[in-house]
Amino acid sequence: MSEKKRTEISELGEFGLIDRLTSKFATKQNSTLRGVGDDAAVVDAGNGEVLVISTDTLLEGVDFDLTYFPLKHLGYKAVTIGVSDILAMNARPEQIMLSLGVSSKLPVEALDDLYEGVHFACEELGIDLVGGDTSASMTGLVVGVTAIGRAKRESVAYRSGAQLNDLICITGNLGAAYMGLHLLEREKRVLRDVANPEPQFEGYEYLLEKYLKPRARKDVVEQLAEEGIVPTAMIDLSDGLASDMLQICRASKCGARIYLERIPIAKQTSALAEEMHADPVVAALNGGEDHELLFTVPLAMQEKVMRMGGIDVIGHITAESTGAALVTPDGSDIRLKAQGFKED
Numbered sequence: 206m207s208e209k210k211r212t213e214i215s216e217l218g219e220f221g222l223i224d225r226l227t228s229k230f231a232t233k234q235n236s237t238l239r240g241v242g243d244d245a246a247v248v249d250a251g252n253g254e255v256l257v258i259s260t261d262t263l264l265e266g267v268d269f270d271l272t273y274f275p276l277k278h279l280g281y282k283a284v285t286i287g288v289s290d291i292l293a294m295n296a297r298p299e300q301i302m303l304s305l306g307v308s309s310k311l312p313v314e315a316l317d318d319l320y321e322g323v324h325f326a327c328e329e330l331g332i333d334l335v336g337g338d339t340s341a342s343m344t345g346l347v348v349g350v351t352a353i354g355r356a357k358r359e360s361v362a363y364r365s366g367a368q369l370n371d372l373i374c375i376t377g378n379l380g381a382a383y384m385g386l387h388l389l390e391r392e393k394r395v396l397r398d399v400a401n402p403e404p405q406f407e408g409y410e411y412l413l414e415k416y417l418k419p420r421a422r423k424d425v426v427e428q429l430a431e432e433g434i435v436p437t438a439m440i441d442l443s444d445g446l447a448s449d450m451l452q453i454c455r456a457s458k459c460g461a462r463i464y465l466e467r468i469p470i471a472k473q474t475s476a477l478a479e480e481m482h483a484d485p486v487v488a489a490l491n492g493g494e495d496h497e498l499l500f501t502v503p504l505a506m507q508e509k510v511m512r513m514g515g516i517d518v519i520g521h522i523t524a525e526s527t528g529a530a531l532v533t534p535d536g537s538d539i540r541l542k543a544q545g546f547k548e549d
């Protein structure tokens with residue numbers, strides 16, 4: 206019997222694997238405007254409008270730990286994760302669907318809590334839960350979320366539109382969710398054998414909120430529309446600034462220069478990083494799960510972007526040949542590297 210070649214998934218990395226599995230699927234339908242490769246698929250809806258559709262899966266033990274993740278927050282966060290991909294296309298979220306793999310160790314009341322969080326997020330965002338699926342899981346809890354949104358065809362912001370000299374902009378601040386996760390993990394380790402654990406979170410409430418209950422930045426997409434700005438490229442910051450910036454560079458065939466001292470980092474993020482002898486910049490670059498938006502606009506839009514408030518310009522787009530670099534305060538360049546997938 207001839208031996209079949211066995212390739213380890215780690216040899217390809219996440220993005221290499223997706224490429225390998227999907228590269229043979231050329232699109233056939235005229236209505237499919239964008240398939241695999243962006244935050245969401247884009248489908249022609251007629252009348253100059255498009256629907257954008259995205260799906261995500263959250264697995265217990267991989268994406269969340271129920272020993273410290275309240276189910277109400279998990280429900281809220283699942284909606285944020287789904288809707289954030291819609292917002293990253295510069296589209297308005299309208300509906301979600303939710304699939305559950307339910308483990309028998311959970312009582313019905315726990316699922317009530319999960320759906321209370323889903324309901325809260327849907328109310329806050331003004332979107333409808335329109336379906337889903339429920340089955341039993343032999344492992345842990347599985348939550349799948351599909352989100353649907355709408356946009357004018359010419360307003361869609363793909364990852365692939367960044368142009369030379371465009372400004373690189375970021376909403377909110379980075380690394381807070383990552384430090385929130387580390388705080389929860391630390392308390393879990395410390396309190397493992399304590400009878401009545403009382404975790405110490407004082408002064409770090411913001412970090413916990415950013416990890417457990419991140420808000421989808423619908424306000425940003427609304428403000429962009431008010432200012433008449435269509436970003437040339439946009440992505441949801443789910444994997445960390447380094448990885449997500451490289452995604453824009455790869456899709457737009459460009460390079461980037463990001464100035465380290467311009468990366469917005471919250472006080473609590475720096476404080477906890479210092480306490481844990483970690484580097485807050487590493488948290489911002491590699492942390493992920495911030496669900497802020499990273500986007501590019503033409504240089505001429507600088508004033509309009511600054512007028513929005515809460516946006517930081519952290520660098521600019523360069524030629525592809527220069528690659529993506531992080532510029533340190535002393536002026537030296539560090540090549541941006543992504544975690545989670547292999548470059549080149």
Ligand code: ADP
Nearest residue numbers: 223226227240241242243244245260261290443
């Ligand atoms: P995100 O982090 O924004 O949710 P991913 O990194 O999961 O996106 O996926 C990158 C792209 O690959 C997206 O366009 C997504 O739709 C697509 N994709 C991911 N996994 C699969 C799969 N198993 N089959 C088909 N397309 C996939």
Ligand code: MG
Nearest residue numbers: 244290441443
């Ligand atoms: Mg995404």
